[in-house]
Amino acid sequence: MDALLFALTAAAYVIASAIFFVYLFRGDTASRLPTTVLLFGFVVHTMALTSRFFQEGFAAVAVMGKALLFHAWLMVGIYLLMQLKYRLTVLGGIVSPLAFLMTLAAFAVGSGSAEIPPGFRTFWLPLHVTLAFLGNAVFALAFGVSLIYLLQERRLKHKRMTALMKRFPSLESLDRLNYTLLVWGFPLMTLGIITGSLWAGIHWGNYWSWDPRQISSAIAWLLYGALLHGRITAGLRGKKAALLTMFGFCVVLGYFLWGDAIFPTRHGGRFE
Amino acid sequence: MQNEIVIVGLNHRSAPIEVRESVAFENSYVRAALGRLRNYPSVREGVILSTCNRVEVVAAASDSQSAFNDITEFLGEKKAHRNSLPLEDHVYTYRGAEAVRHLFRVAASLDSMVVGEPQILGQLKQYYDTAQQAGTVGTILHRLFHRSFSVAKRVRTETGIGSGAVSVSSVAVDLAKRIFDRFDDKTVMLIGAGKIGDLMARHLLSQGVRSLMVTNRTFERAVLLAEKIQGSPIRFEDFPRYLTMADLVTGCTAAAEVLVEAPTVEKVLRDRKQKAMFFIDIGDRRNFDPKINDLDNVYLYNIDDLKSVAEDNLQGRSNEAEKAEEIVGNEVESFVRWMESLEQVPTITALRRRFEEIRRKEIEKSLGGNLKDLSESQRAALEDMTAAMINKLLHAPISQLKRNSGDEDDDSALYVAALKKLFDLEGK
Numbered sequence A: 001m002d003a004l005l006f007a008l009t010a011a012a013y014v015i016a017s018a019i020f021f022v023y024l025f026r027g028d029t030a031s032r033l034p035t036t037v038l039l040f041g042f043v044v045h046t047m048a049l050t051s052r053f054f055q056e057g058f059a060a061v062a063v064m065g066k067a068l069l070f071h072a073w074l075m076v077g078i079y080l081l082m083q084l085k086y087r088l089t090v091l092g093g094i095v096s097p098l099a100f101l102m103t104l105a106a107f108a109v110g111s112g113s114a115e116i117p118p119g120f121r122t123f124w125l126p127l128h129v130t131l132a133f134l135g136n137a138v139f140a141l142a143f144g145v146s147l148i149y150l151l152q153e154r155r156l157k158h159k160r161m162t163a164l165m166k167r168f169p170s171l172e173s174l175d176r177l178n179y180t181l182l183v184w185g186f187p188l189m190t191l192g193i194i195t196g197s198l199w200a201g202i203h204w205g206n207y208w209s210w211d212p213r214q215i216s217s218a219i220a221w222l223l224y225g226a227l228l229h230g231r232i233t234a235g236l237r238g239k240k241a242a243l244l245t246m247f248g249f250c251v252v253l254g255y256f257l258w259g260d261a262i263f264p265t266r267h268g269g270r271f272e
Numbered sequence B: 001m002q003n004e005i006v007i008v009g010l011n012h013r014s015a016p017i018e019v020r021e022s023v024a025f026e027n028s029y030v031r032a033a034l035g036r037l038r039n040y041p042s043v044r045e046g047v048i049l050s051t052c053n054r055v056e057v058v059a060a061a062s063d064s065q066s067a068f069n070d071i072t073e074f075l076g077e078k079k080a081h082r083n084s085l086p087l088e089d090h091v092y093t094y095r096g097a098e099a100v101r102h103l104f105r106v107a108a109s110l111d112s113m114v115v116g117e118p119q120i121l122g123q124l125k126q127y128y129d130t131a132q133q134a135g136t137v138g139t140i141l142h143r144l145f146h147r148s149f150s151v152a153k154r155v156r157t158e159t160g161i162g163s164g165a166v167s168v169s170s171v172a173v174d175l176a177k178r179i180f181d182r183f184d185d186k187t188v189m190l191i192g193a194g195k196i197g198d199l200m201a202r203h204l205l206s207q208g209v210r211s212l213m214v215t216n217r218t219f220e221r222a223v224l225l226a227e228k229i230q231g232s233p234i235r236f237e238d239f240p241r242y243l244t245m246a247d248l249v250t251g252c253t254a255a256a257e258v259l260v261e262a263p264t265v266e267k268v269l270r271d272r273k274q275k276a277m278f279f280i281d282i283g284d285r286r287n288f289d290p291k292i293n294d295l296d297n298v299y300l301y302n303i304d305d306l307k308s309v310a311e312d313n314l315q316g317r318s319n320e321a322e323k324a325e326e327i328v329g330n331e332v333e334s335f336v337r338w339m340e341s342l343e344q345v346p347t348i349t350a351l352r353r354r355f356e357e358i359r360r361k362e363i364e365k366s367l368g369g370n371l372k373d374l375s376e377s378q379r380a381a382l383e384d385m386t387a388a389m390i391n392k393l394l395h396a397p398i399s400q401l402k403r404n405s406g407d408e409d410d411d412s413a414l415y416v417a418a419l420k421k422l423f424d425l426e427g428k
Helices: A002-025 A033-056 A064-086 A089-109 A124-158 A171-203 A212-233 A238-262 B017-023 B027-038 B064-080 B096-107 B119-134 B139-158 B168-179 B195-206 B219-229 B236-245 B262-271 B290-294 B303-368 B376-404 B412-422
Strands: B004-011 B043-050 B054-061 B092-095 B187-191 B211-216 B232-235 B248-251 B277-281 B298-302
Touching: A002 A033, A002 A064, A002 A089, A033 A064, A033 A089, A064 A089, A064 A124, A089 A124, A124 A171, A124 A238, A124 B168, A171 A212, A171 A238, A171 B168, A212 A238, B004 B017, B004 B064, B004 B096, B004 B139, B017 B054, B027 B043, B027 B064, B027 B119, B043 B064, B043 B119, B043 B139, B054 B064, B054 B096, B054 B139, B064 B092, B092 B096, B096 B119, B096 B139, B096 B303, B119 B139, B139 B303, B168 B195, B168 B277, B168 B298, B168 B303, B187 B195, B187 B236, B195 B211, B195 B219, B195 B248, B211 B219, B211 B236, B219 B232, B232 B236, B236 B262, B262 B277, B262 B290, B290 B298, B298 B303, B303 B376, B303 B412, B376 B412
Parallel strands: B187 B211, B187 B248, B211 B232, B248 B277, B277 B298
Antiparallel strands: B004 B054, B004 B092, B043 B054
């Protein structure tokens, strides 16, 4: 049942991506059609996750393949919320394919149903996972906003105007939005790390075990922290800030996707 | 009986400016001119349009050929006492569907010198109002003009025509909008208080800029312009100190020297915590160091850059123009259909009248002759019978005619013409 729902979700995301691209290249950002399709995908996605949650409990999001689905769901959800206030249809053109790739990757990784050992079933785990993923999802959106900023900035610098660019928001509002996302994402990430390490302290016996995932999140955390600090005190903004934001997300995403395969980690479903 | 839309006019392509000027109507005389126009027997309804790029008379006329002559004479009469360039070489004439198309294209700014410029629609509305006040607008022109306004609106909303910037200063504003989100919290510095600076300032004010600084080598001129645009004048030797405050810097002096160097801007940026700056070098000479554009968060456009952006916009617009022409084409079709349906009603009435006349005549003849002994009730029955016969005979052709008017590829005009000819309806 939920396999079908997830397939439907993926289909909705890929259709939404296609419509976003068509509309963007036609220079039409007024249409609500792509956002509506994305919203449809999100609703189906919600149903699928809920159904799986009732079957498996929190294991539904704690296993690698399934975690990706949860992550994509959060990202699309936050984007849709943002759309209410910012009308950033262009960003939908980045979020939709990203969400599609994530659901696709979830299928590829498979969803081998790992059981969470009984001893680990405390409220720390869902709290940690939710906070960490929320942070990641916010940074995924910041990545998209930064990418749009860089495209727009490049064209303005090189004095090449295209119809597509006209539909982009101004650099000023992109940069401000990027900052807002950082301001939300950083505390979420911080809390995610803190809860994670408390959980680790309880179940593994030590708060910090140099687990590769822990290291990579620490790197990303330092990076985002430096960025936030730079923005507040030193007027770090615009292109450099956008590049840093994108780099930070690459660290997060890179480890999220491939880290488990390269280095064995206790994240990603292995709890021993 | 029959009405046709005709247009006689001259525009920026058909006539040089001297000729256009010689026939142009001053605003205050348009009403009087409309009165004179109405005196021509061929003109039933009329609207005069007179802008700096075109002078046109749009009319509903009974006979297009005599209307062409009359209106050309009307336009020429006005210019006769100015000079004597031959007018016929410069005017164009349209009738029927072509006239409708022409007006729609004018309204949608497809016929403008700068395609997509928005003023023409306002002017069209204004001249239409004048004609309406003068009482020279009837059913046909009323419908035609209102249609043309909505065509213009459709073209504006459904195509990119009109969204691209046209003049250099509006290109600059357009670019500024891609950098800045809003203007009411931005500060503009004008270096050079000349005409271009003035124009640029007005453009920016209309975008919501509230804080303007003006500097000029001759301080008095800076003061003068600052007063006009409610900005603050700054002494020329002081302006580098104020750069930190400026988000948008416009250089439009006649000086051939570089007034702002890249290292200066680099320092300014540090002082303003890297907040974005937009330099516009709009004068003929370069006032800003080109290296400024290499700095982060700073954008520099000179006059050539702006011009090439304006051209890019124009190119993008030719595709949009095709879309616009398509909209106009569809609208012309539906308007022409309406015109034709307008003709059906009188034709149907005339047809009925003609049959009724014959019936009346024949009944009178018979009742006066062979049938004069009929009783009152027999006479009534005869009346009923003949009336019913005519109704039955006319039922099929009339309903056919009415049905046709709604069709896509209708031949109603053909039927109307055939009926008129077959039953000699025109003569009556």
